[in-house]
Amino acid sequence: MATSVKLDEATKSRLERLQAEIRLETGRRVTQQAVLERLVDEAYASKEEFIDSFHETRVPLDADAQEAFHEGTVASGRQTDEEDIDELLYG
Structure with missing residues (x-):
């Protein structure tokens, strides 16, 4: 059963x-469906790395920012x- 996926223009x-x-x-x-299936298979095969790509990226602070x-x-x-x-938080 095929399901629609909404994509933005880009x-x-x-x-x-x-x-x-x-x-x-x-x-x-190749169909767009085949391309998407392959992309999902590739992402699933390395899912840890793929899931990590959704984490917020944090830029390390420079020395001045750390000092501040x-x-x-x-x-x-x-x-x-x-x-x-615990005493301070919960009394």
């Missing part, structure tokens, strides 16, 4: 270009453990 255009490039390189006509962040922190001289945190 994605649809890239899918069509990919389909055309496959035909040029291989001499075979830590500028306001003060060492109280007292070591804090989980019980201290």
Whole structure:
């Protein structure tokens, strides 16, 4: 049973270009469905990497940004453990 998938114009255009490039390189006509199936198979085979691609990317802070962040922190001289945190949060 076929299901429709909505694509924006840019994605649809890239899918069509990919389909055309496959035909040029291989001499075979392939359907967009076949291209999408292959893409899903490839993503599924390396799903950990594919899933990771959806995580927010975070840029490491440079030294100045790290210093600015830590500028306001003060060492109280007292070591804090989980019980201290629980006491502060939950009373």
